[in-house]
Amino acid sequence: MRRNYLNPNPVNNLYRDALHGRLTRRQIMKRGTALGLSSALMGTILRAESLGAQGTPEGRELGWSIPSAEELQDELQLSTDFAGVTFNYMGGADSPTTAFDDAIFTRFNEITGANATRVQGAQSTTDRLQFLLQTFAAQAGDIDAADIDVIWPGILASHAVDLSDSVPEGDFFEAIMQNNTTSDKLVGIPMFTDAGLLYSRTDLLEEYGFDGPPETWDELEEMAQAIMEGEAADTPQFTGFVWQGNAYEGLTCDALEWQYSHGGGQIIDPETLEVTLNSEQAIAAFERAKGWVGTISPQAVTGYMEEDARAVWQGGNSAFMRNWPYAYSLGQSEGSVIQDKFTVGQLPTGDGETHAATLGGWQAFVSQYSQNQDAAKEFCRFMCSAPVQKARAIEVALLPTIGSLYQDPDVLAAQPYYELLFDVFAGGAVPRPSTQAADLYNEVSITYFTGVNQILTGADAASTTESMAAEIEDIMSDL
Numbered sequence: 100m101r102r103n104y105l106n107p108n109p110v111n112n113l114y115r116d117a118l119h120g121r122l123t124r125r126q127i128m129k130r131g132t133a134l135g136l137s138s139a140l141m142g143t144i145l146r147a148e149s150l151g152a153q154g155t156p157e158g159r160e161l162g163w164s165i166p167s168a169e170e171l172q173d174e175l176q177l178s179t180d181f182a183g184v185t186f187n188y189m190g191g192a193d194s195p196t197t198a199f200d201d202a203i204f205t206r207f208n209e210i211t212g213a214n215a216t217r218v219q220g221a222q223s224t225t226d227r228l229q230f231l232l233q234t235f236a237a238q239a240g241d242i243d244a245a246d247i248d249v250i251w252p253g254i255l256a257s258h259a260v261d262l263s264d265s266v267p268e269g270d271f272f273e274a275i276m277q278n279n280t281t282s283d284k285l286v287g288i289p290m291f292t293d294a295g296l297l298y299s300r301t302d303l304l305e306e307y308g309f310d311g312p313p314e315t316w317d318e319l320e321e322m323a324q325a326i327m328e329g330e331a332a333d334t335p336q337f338t339g340f341v342w343q344g345n346a347y348e349g350l351t352c353d354a355l356e357w358q359y360s361h362g363g364g365q366i367i368d369p370e371t372l373e374v375t376l377n378s379e380q381a382i383a384a385f386e387r388a389k390g391w392v393g394t395i396s397p398q399a400v401t402g403y404m405e406e407d408a409r410a411v412w413q414g415g416n417s418a419f420m421r422n423w424p425y426a427y428s429l430g431q432s433e434g435s436v437i438q439d440k441f442t443v444g445q446l447p448t449g450d451g452e453t454h455a456a457t458l459g460g461w462q463a464f465v466s467q468y469s470q471n472q473d474a475a476k477e478f479c480r481f482m483c484s485a486p487v488q489k490a491r492a493i494e495v496a497l498l499p500t501i502g503s504l505y506q507d508p509d510v511l512a513a514q515p516y517y518e519l520l521f522d523v524f525a526g527g528a529v530p531r532p533s534t535q536a537a538d539l540y541n542e543v544s545i546t547y548f549t550g551v552n553q554i555l556t557g558a559d560a561a562s563t564t565e566s567m568a569a570e571i572e573d574i575m576s577d578l
């Protein structure tokens with residue numbers, strides 16, 4: 100049984116465009132009318148426009164910390180055999196930090212004479228995978244290389260070139276190397292790792308008399324409620340907690356954190372391969388999150404992806420946010436209204452002892468259908484090299500996959516929390532069941548995030564969890 104993933108719905112897209120200031124009020128009204136939206140929903144979308152604020156990363160131009168061409172060439176000895184060769188590398192969606200990626204491409208081209216070209220990927224990782232799978236199914240060489248998600252090596256292995264001879268120098272995290280290795284190849288070189296974090300507004304915690312960020316989900320709820328009530332007088336749109344509730348891979352990450360931190364374990368037991376999702380703890384965790392929607396979190400959170408949550412947070416309009424480390428440097432950027440007013444730490448526990456951060460991260464991958472494999476491999480070696488990872492950590496807060504960089508004084512000066520959370524980043528995060536489900540992982544995840552999104556938008560938690568578990572068992576029986 101194979102299921103196809105369909106694009107997120109147009110209402111979410113409209114909401115997102117409004118939130119990110121891409122549309123005028125008139126355009127919003129026009130699209131909303133065409134979609135037949137209720138006036139309540141239209142009101143929510145129009146208000147979204149005033150919630151967002153895009154932070155620009157730094158006063159200085161991005162790429163400032165990347166070493167010079169000479170220094171890099173001294174250290175990496177990149178091949179100049181590819182001068183004049185053009186190839187396409189698909190990265191992420193355009194964002195306030197895109198200029199940093201562009202600077203890396205420019206530096207590589209300057210050193211090697213090649214023409215590595217950045218292709219923009221979809222914001223939703225679920226959509227990006229769909230696009231790559233279609234491209235590879237046609238054996239098309241248009242995308243020579245790409246960033247691939249930590250959950251994709253099993254899905255993309257058959258389309259990959261072995262990268263084991265392109266790994267740059269460095270003490271790469273062993274668990275991620277293993278994750279990216281299938282029986283016969285290294286499918287991706289670890290470029291940066293990721294872990295879910297709780298962002299908290301320290302100025303507001305203090306103002307409302309709390310000692311520090313919440314340890315438990317109960318505390319988070321209490322604090323979010325109190326701060327929201329207090330802020331409502333001056334800032335009616337102020338909300339307590341923003342996160343990723345849209346039906347896409349990001350919700351799999353958030354929901355796994357809720358489940359695990361309530362003592363509900365993982366979706367599939369990594370040892371026995373049993374589907375362990377249908378537990379009282381998981382159901383209680385989903386019930387709790389459902390209770391946030393429309394109370395301490397906006398109703399529209401069930402359509403949010405990372406950048407939607409960040410826009411609200413960065414606009415100074417929420418007390419807490421669940422997000423990945425990338426949001427840190429943006430929040431701290433020049434002119435940001437929340438600069439020096441927040442901290443990051445572990446997400447709260449639900450059972451009194453278990454904290455959970457879902458393991459994320461991206462790898463550099465080369466397609467078997469590329470006509471420019473050697474040039475693309477050299478580019479991957481460059482992208483994942485220690486000096487480039489160091490610059491990426493300093494400027495855009497993406498977590499290195501090379502252990503020694505966590506002791507680098509420049510990195511720690513820019514990202515002081517790396518030291519505190521090192522254990523989480525260096526192997527303490529909770530993986531999604533991508534190794535267990537291998538090429539069926541995407542189906543497992545779609546079942547999970549679709550079910551959880553249904554619960555968040557009103558479905559019964561117990562019966563929905565039971566049917567999700569049954570469906571995942573059915574998928575896994577195809578293995």
Ligand code: GLC
Pocket residue numbers: 224248249250292293348349350352405423458459460461
């Ligand atoms: C981040 C993570 C990635 C995850 C995605 C979900 O990009 O690094 O692993 O799948 O978020 O939205």
